[in-house]
Structures are given as structure tokens and as C-alpha cells.
Amino acid sequence: MSGVRVLVGTHKGAFILTSDSKRKKWNISGPHFAGWEIYHMNGSQADPNRLYASQSTGWFGQIIQRSNDGGQTWEPVGNKFGYDGTPGTHLWYDGTQHPWEFKRVWRLEPSLTDPDTVYAGVEDAALFRSTDGGQNWQELAGLREAKGHLWQPGAGGMCLHTIILDPSDVQRMFVAISAAGAFRTDDGGQTWRPINKGLNSGGELPDAAAEVGHCVHNLAMHPSNPGVLFMQKHWDVMRSDNAGDSWHEVSGNLPSDFGFPIAVHAHEPNTIYVVPIKSDSEHFPPDGKLRVYRSRTGGDEWEALTKGLPQSDCYVNILRSALAVDTLDSCGIYFGTTGGQVYASADSGDSWMPIASNLPAVLSVEVQTLQ
């Protein structure tokens, strides 16, 4: 029997929400790792029972947890993230150079084919890989050679928050970093290059079209169309039709083009979702109305999705990793809020219902479709 498993990371623990394919009734388990920040949880496509979780606090640093039974039991695995060689320096807030210092794991991305291989995106921004189920981690240091000395933290830290593995080319990966931009490797992570041509950050950078330094919030790609990428930048929703070689803006009629997450429909590669936020100074929905926006044209033309979502007095935020889709025939869309709600739509966003209402602030949402 098919169903879904929603992996929710929050400020105070992890929660796992499960349902059958109707997605009407939900069971919530948790909190797992109660009291810890769970920046991200993710499952292996090669073995859906293999889960990884990033667990951290300011007191005790970083832990990586692994489950082999779909989140019923967990075991801590390796948590040593040592930068390769002498890590060097990057730009600091005041424009001086600052040493690279590991702080936490923002993103865990299991390999598409091997449950023991998993990538970790960390703060200060770097990419690590484990090939033994998370026991040992090695940095793919070539990434920081892509002008790493010019990367700088945003207010939320200098984090590598997005990792996309190209299903059509095992050598190709995309990552995104705040505030450095988007990067691509075509040789399995040995070498990387910035892919930020067309981005305009005139409000944040002295050179609006700089090669690096852009605050990219999130990237999305449909597996059937890996040359097309979508981006929610600090401001602006962007699209690339050449695997990031160049970008053009597709914000169109959005009420605000500031936001954090972006996602692609499971079965419609040109249908994308964003959640507009009022501004970089006011991290809540415009007009107090929580609206997901959908474009069925790959951008530019957007429609508000409001049925079942609060349309007054709503002042939550939706963070960059807190929007995800399932792959059931009628595509499900899910997002979590800093107010502790998780909303789900079983009809591509036409209507929504809360599937959890009183969790701690939601940091991340991932969805596994179980067959």
C-alpha cells in the first residue's frame, strides 16, 4: 500500500508524519532528538528506510543521526567535519577576511543510487561526502576554490543549503550557498564553477552582477528535465534553461519576489511553487495572507493558492528547506512554517489542510513517497 512519510525538522526536535495515499489522516511521531535543532532530515531514494538527520545545538555542536528502519530507531554516526588542508579565509561581514570555521550541517542529500553515500552541506560553506553511511566525512574541497575567499555570510550564516544531484549525469551536481551563489560541478565534485550569470543583486552587492556573492536561497530541478533550474534568490525568482550557465528572471506577477523555498511539481516539470514573503526586512507573508504561488508556465505567470490557508493575521515565515513534494499520482505539496504548522495539499496545491499545527518552528520538510 502506498503512502507518504513527511520528515519535519524543527528548532526543538524531529517529527515524522505518515499517511496513506489519501493523505487525509496523519500520524505524528516525535519529538525525536527532543530539544535539539534539526536543520534537516532526508531519506535515501535507493533505500527509503535509510534516513539521515542533522542534529545540533549551540551547546554541543553537530551530531549526525542515521536510521535503518524509517525513523523508528536511530544511531549517531560520524560528526567530524574537518576542512581539507588549511582552510584559509573568506569575507566577513565587515569586509575583512575571516577563518573558515565549521558550525553545523544544513543539508543532507543521499546519493540517488547508494544509501551509504550521502552529501552534507555545511556552515561555514563547504560540501562533504560520506561513502560509509555517515561514519566518515571528506570535504570536496574543490568547491571552495571557486573564489571562496570572496564568499561572505548573510545574517543567517554562510551556509551551503542546497544540493541537487543530476539523475541523468552522475558527474554533475549543483549547490547553492548564502551568500556566495550557485555552483556546478561536471566531474563528480572535483572542480566547480560559479553559475550566477544573469543574477542581479544591486541592493546587496557593490557589483550587482558579481561572479560570486549572491544570496541564493534555494534551487529546484525536475529530474526529467535536469537542464532547467529554478531559483528563489534573496529577491527575484529566476530560471535557467542551460544548467545554470545563465539565468533570467521569472518573478512576473508575484506580490513579492522575496522568499526562501522553491519546488517543482512531481509530474509537471514546468509547474513550480514559491511562497512569497513581504521583504528581506519583514519575514512574513504580504498582507498577513499565507499564499503559495504556482506557475504552470515555468515562471512569469503565477496564481495564488489560498484554499485552506490562513488569509488574515498570518505572520509566519517559510524557510528555504521547508517546502517539498511527493510523487503520488495526484502530486502532494507540503510546507512548514516558523509558527509550527505543517500544511499539505493532495491536489497539487489547489487546496490545503494543516497536518500538524503546534510543532516548534519548522526548519525543514522532506517527503518520501512509499510504495
Place this chain on the structure above:
Amino acid sequence: MIRVVLPYHLRTLAQVGKEVQLQVDGPTTLGSVLDKIEVQYPMLRGTIRDHVTQQRRPFLRFFACGQDLSLEPLDALLPEEIVMGTEPFRIVGAMAGG
């Protein structure tokens, strides 16, 4: 046996009670106790002191016998009461308020 009181979150991580006991061979120093904790409970590696720098995490302190030993060097001998097990060595997290 050396008695060590762990903060709540490290107890749950190591799946132990409030206090653990360690057999430390050789001189009982701050460093040898921390080393032994990490050998006996490998899941605690990196949680009390940074993996790379070996620096104590800034929100943690080391207390024993009414003294703050947080800034002592790793080769500092611990008080006799700790060595004899009549007093515990305490790893304490910074208070978190609402």
C-alpha cells in the same frame, strides 16, 4: 572510579543516567578524563570539545569540588576527591532561559 555528571542532552545522546563512572589509568587530569569519556562514549566526541581544535565548547564549563576548572590546562591534575570518587566531575551547560 571517576564519577562524571553529564548535562541532560549528553545523557540522552549517550543513553546513560545522570552520572557515569570511568576508570582512568595514569594521572587523573582534565585531559585524561575527557579522553576517557570520548573513548567510553564515542558518540560524545565533538560534543564537549571541538573535534578539530580540541577547545572546550563555549557554552560548557567544567566544575569540581566547588571550583571552576574550565580554564585549567588539559594536563592539570584534578582534585583528590575526584580521583577518589567522593566528588563528581561536572560538565555543565550554560543556562537557557525563556
